[in-house]
Amino acid sequence: MRLILLGAPGAGKGTVAKLLTKMDGSVQISTGDILRGAVRAGSDLGKEAEGYMTRGDLVPDDLIMGIMEQRLQEPDCENGFLLDGFPRTIPQAEALKAMLAKLGIALDMAVDIDVPRDVILDRLTTRRTCSNPDCQEIYNVKTMPPKQEGICDKCGSPVIQRDDETEAAISKRLDTYNEKTAPLVGFYEKEGLLLSVNATSSEAVISGVKERLAG
Ligand code: ADP
Ligand code: ZN
Numbered sequence: 001m002r003l004i005l006l007g008a009p010g011a012g013k014g015t016v017a018k019l020l021t022k023m024d025g026s027v028q029i030s031t032g033d034i035l036r037g038a039v040r041a042g043s044d045l046g047k048e049a050e051g052y053m054t055r056g057d058l059v060p061d062d063l064i065m066g067i068m069e070q071r072l073q074e075p076d077c078e079n080g081f082l083l084d085g086f087p088r089t090i091p092q093a094e095a096l097k098a099m100l101a102k103l104g105i106a107l108d109m110a111v112d113i114d115v116p117r118d119v120i121l122d123r124l125t126t127r128r129t130c131s132n133p134d135c136q137e138i139y140n141v142k143t144m145p146p147k148q149e150g151i152c153d154k155c156g157s158p159v160i161q162r163d164d165e166t167e168a169a170i171s172k173r174l175d176t177y178n179e180k181t182a183p184l185v186g187f188y189e190k191e192g193l194l195l196s197v198n199a200t201s202s203e204a205v206i207s208g209v210k211e212r213l214a215g
Contacts, residue, residue, distance in 0.1 A: 004083045007113030008177045010120040015202045017082040026080030056172030089180045110188035112196045124170045132157035
């Protein structure tokens with residue numbers, strides 16, 4: 001399948017993407033993960049992106065489009081892809097549309113995962129992430145803590161709070177989302193690709209996607 005996952009930070013895009021990859025071998029592409037990897041590696045891309053990310057701002061569109069143009073042409077994308085965190089702005093969506101047309105690739109749908117703001121805020125402030133770059137398992141101190149406090153179940157590395165998951169950065173990210181990314185819902189509706197799911201459970205989102213793919 002070829003899917004775009006829309007939804008505010010904390011809506012569960014990453015979780016849904018991971019579940020969907022298990023269905024048909026489509027690859028999850030998270031621009032957030034790619035950027036955090038670049039920051040850790042200290043690459044030119046990372047140096048350029050870091051400041052924006054820590055403030056909860058978006059990284060400039062041209063930087064993101066450069067990354068995605070390459071990524072979407074890698075061989076593992078042939079079986080399908082799930083875009084998690086991209087596109088994030090109308091210019092990115094327009095550029096993606098042109099790029100896919102050029103490559104002869106058609107999208108199946110854009111899924112908007114709609115979760116109430118209070119649920120999102122609660123999730124993000126309690127979210128913790130494995131610090132091991134090759135693992136990045138997600139935990140939640142309230143609902144899904146690691147078996148041993150602060151230690152990843154999967155790899156044993158420390159589980160930490162992301163720099164951009166302080167209260168101030170979270171509220172900035174939500175404002176940025178509403179201003180820059182929420183308009184993509186209308187964009188994909190016009191394209192005839194939108195599937196909106198009002199859901200706080202990832203299973204409900206998966207069922208909605210399956211239904212749409214089957215119909
Ligand atoms: P979340 O969805 O939880 O906000 P992500 O992991 O998707 O977080 O992204 C983290 C940060 O990386 C964003 O706050 C932003 O600075 C940057 N980023 C990720 N994807 C994009 C994108 N498509 N365009 C611009 N900036 C991006
Ligand atoms: Zn881990």
